Amino acid sequence: QKEVEQNSGPLSVPEGAIASLNCTYSDRGSQSFFWYRQYSGKSPELIMSIYSNGDKEDGRFTAQLNKASQYVSLLIRDSQPSDSATYLCAVNAGNMLTFGGGTRLMVKP
Amino acid sequence: DVKVTQSSRYLVKRTGEKVFLECVQDMDHENMFWYRQDPGLGLRLIYFSYDVKMKEKGDIPEGYSVSREKKERFSLILESASTNQTSMYLCASSSGQNTGELFFGEGSRLTVL
Numbered sequence: 001q002k003e004v005e006q007n008s009g010p011l012s013v014p015e016g017a018i019a020s021l022n023c024t025y026s027d028r029g030s031q032s033f034f035w036y037r038q039y040s041g042k043s044p045e046l047i048m049s050i051y052s053n054g055d056k057e058d059g060r061f062t063a064q065l066n067k068a069s070q071y072v073s074l075l076i077r078d079s080q081p082s083d084s085a086t087y088l089c090a091v092n093a094g095n096m097l098t099f100g101g102g103t104r105l106m107v108k109p
Numbered sequence: 110d111v112k113v114t115q116s117s118r119y120l121v122k123r124t125g126e127k128v129f130l131e132c133v134q135d136m137d138h139e140n141m142f143w144y145r146q147d148p149g150l151g152l153r154l155i156y157f158s159y160d161v162k163m164k165e166k167g168d169i170p171e172g173y174s175v176s177r178e179k180k181e182r183f184s185l186i187l188e189s190a191s192t193n194q195t196s197m198y199l200c201a202s203s204s205g206q207n208t209g210e211l212f213f214g215e216g217s218r219l220t221v222l
Contacts, residue, residue, distance in 0.1 A: 032209050043199060043213035044152070088152065092209040095159070096167065097142075099152040 003027075004091050004100035012106045019076040021103050023089030026070070030093040033065055035074045038086045038102065048074060079107045112136075113214035115200050121220045128187040130217050132200030138212075139205040141183035143167075143175060145196040146216075152199070158183055159205075190221045 003026040013019045021035075032051050036044035050056045050063040050072070062075040072091075076083055084107050089100040116131035134141065142157040144167075154167030156175040164175050172194060176184045183202075187194055197218050201211040 034209050036211075043216050044211075045213070046210055049207075049210060090209060095165075095208065096154060096157070097209050097211065098154075101149070101151040 004089055004098050006087075006089050006100035006103045008101055009104040010106050011103055012108060013079050015079060015081060015107055015109050017079050017107075019079045019083065019105055019107070021074040021076075021087050021089075021105065023072045023074075023091075023100055024070055025072070025089075025091045025098075027091065027093040027098075028067075028070065030067075030070075030091045032092040033063070033072045034090040034092070034097070035061075035063060035072075036088040036090060036099075038088060040085070044088055076105075079105075081107050081109050083107050113200055113202055113212050115198075115214040115217045117217050118215060119218050119220075121222065122190050123222050124191060126190050126221075128190050128194075128219065128221075130185040130187075130198055130200075130219070132183045132185070132202075132214055133181050134183075134202040134212070135181065136202060136204070136212065137180070138202035139180070140203045140208055141177065142201045142203075142211065143173075143183065143185045144199045144201065145169070146199055147196050155185065155198075187219075190219075192221050195219060195221045 035048040038044040048063040064073045086102040088102045143155045158177045174186045200214040
């Protein structure tokens with residue numbers, strides 16, 4: 001059984017702080033990794049993808065991948081109240097994408 | 110603007126009824142997926158398709174079937190709805206080279222009484 005684990009939260013951070021979201025996965029054969037954001041009552045939307053070890057930055061978002069430790073993280077700099085949402089980690093091994101349960105982030109003004 | 114459209118946002122059905130959920134994408138994507146999302150259980154893959162008339166079982170295919178007669182359309186069928194199929198159903202699509210970069214529809218919330 002391929003597993004993707006996330007702390008369900010809520011993770012509460014003050015506005016302007018860095019939010020750090022973490023994800024571990026069980027399948028060492030996993031090749032690609034994704035972060036989706038889901039606002040309450042809405043569908044998930046892709047915000048970051050990462051395919052190789054290291055960091056990938058896109059605006060205020062940085063995805064970090066460590067395949068040896070089977071660990072993916074998402075950093076959100078200068079967190080805004082509009083970042084309050086559930087963040088889903090997803091891992092692709094072979095031809096199926098497996099989602100974690102999501103971490104609920106709350107950014108307080 | 111790219112779009113994945115699900116036919117019904119809200120449905121209420123009775124136990125034993127046949128239910129059709131339809132999904133259409135306008136991005137010429139090869140891959141299409143049906144997920145269900147439940148509190149505490151996250152997103153679970155029901156079925157997916159990589160090509161017309163092709164289907165593969167996901168993690169929880171029992172009680173469901175699918176149809177893909179045209180590239181842009183992927184239908185989910187509940188032959189005989191049961192109360193444990195009350196859920197949010199999400200359709201998604203992706204291109205052949207980027208199978209994990211999914212575009213989701215708005216979802217169909219199904220209640221089975």
